[in-house]
Amino acid sequence: MCGIIGYVGPREAWPLIQEGLQRLEYRGYDSAGVVTLGRDKKPEFHQAVGRVKDLVSSLNGRSPRGTLGLGHTRWATHGRTILANTHPHTGCDGQVAIVHNGIVENFLELKNALIRRGHKFSSETDTEVLAHLIEEDLSEEKDFFAAFSHMAARISGANVVAAIWQEEPNRILGMRSGNAGGIAVAHRNGETILASDLGALAPYAREVNFLEDGEIVSATPTGAEYFDFDGRGLTKTPHPMPENWFSVSKDGYRHFMLKEIMEQPVALGSAFQGRVDMQCGRVALEDFPFTEGEIAELRRVVILGSGTSHYASMVGRHLVERLSGLSAEAESSSEFRYREPVVDRHTLVVSVGQSGETADTLSAMEEAKKRGARLLTICNVEGSQASRMAEGTLAMRVGPEIGVASTKTFMASMGLLALLSLYISQANGFITEETRRELLNGLTRLPNLIGATIADHTPYRRLARWLSRYNHILYLGRGINHPVALEGALKLKEVSYIHAEGYAAGEMKHGPIALIDQRMPTVAIAPPSGLYDKMLNSIKEVKARDGLVVAVGDRDDQVLASQVDHVLPVPRVHELLTPFVTVPPLQLLAYYVAVERGCDVDQPRNLAKSVTVE
């Protein structure tokens, strides 16, 4: 989604803004722009549709001048992807410049009133309204801060806004309302920088402040001051910058997605680090916020997430039920938040998310909190809004995930949900110590087993050449591997744009079987499990209708091999741990199909890494 970077200090702003924009690219965007301002009080605007590199080439080797700058990457919500809609936006006289992430829900009403008062609009965006509102107040002798806070108080919806005014070339004002994604502020050595993303601040900051709902920041070279919308000063405690955020590089891989798939063994190890005591056969979750007494009061677990994080939650649901004996549900955040959910203090609500900034998940968490549920988050970005909202955070600790298609955070989410389930079971004694030890042993062996599974890419490349010719692919799985089928299909459609459908294999005969013919291959996830025979039946039903089948299954399973056209072999693990080994082959398959089709793997069209609008 939209990204914001702002700089004010003694240096020329553009080099830092340019680097910041590049670091924001992974969030997903369709156009980029910058405004710079110097002591001559003449703002300089540059915009381009496309990538940051298109913005840079539009400059023809020139650097925008000025020691204050605001940069923006736009992911279109209101208005097409055309130059006129690219940020920064200004009012009628071009003195105020605005960059924005979010949706101004009452923009039409505000815009119509402004038009009636004589304002002329040059874009189709909701953002432009903000510049006109500030401009109007400035023309009525309000000062910049008063005009900005008046604008902040009048707009509705979830929004992050940053603004400059040509008469104050040493000040950026920023605001946040609702769950519109984060904005972090860092001050160091006479310069203040603000950005939507820790990744953009990482090279310059050792500690940051996050702007909360209803807050304004006034950023100048001497520091950052914080206020509420009524102008009352606020004191904030800075958060340390997570260490693993400093380096963001492909490390020789062609794409971040491939790097992150290959990082999974290390990522899982890092999520487990210090949390598994093999000697005592116990899980040690120091960051778990609830006492044994509070765990004993829990009757139910609800796991919330969006997209890939929702599918990890669906795996988690099986783990919680089978290991802790508590009733568990997994629900997509966007559905949960609007259905008057019945949760109370006996419900543990666990939100799962890479970014901790997904608007749907944050709103679902708010809803759960409002209804008195206990709130835990599993999150990769420490200090994110989700971890600030929850009573406790189980941090994934897998470092930045840059590829828009989530991979290593799916793995870490499943790993932490497994540990959480075992941790609850330690308190309620639902499984025996022997079973717990067996699972812990299995979990700690996973990094090596996954590493071995994804070491040789030849089979994936070969299969990808063949699958990339199809327009529709069906993914089938059952039980704990049903969410793996959904995730495999999601990965493929996200990065290769092939239509892929994930389905519970037992449901196939209730409809999707009508689709099966030679033109619709099926990927069947069929590792050894209590549902293996049922999966085999589904595979036979596909074969009986001339469907081609690729199976993800046990490397020694000759029966499976004899039934299907191709096997992607995986090692044998405990049934509850099979998703950990069945998902990486599907990620690699999606990756190589996308490469084969020449797709932009790390930044697929229309997608955003953090979905900060509803």
Ligand code: AGP
């Ligand atoms: C997955 O590949 C997607 N990038 C998307 O479904 C993602 O998982 C979803 O938007 C949730 O993001 P979060 O984990 O940051 O909350």
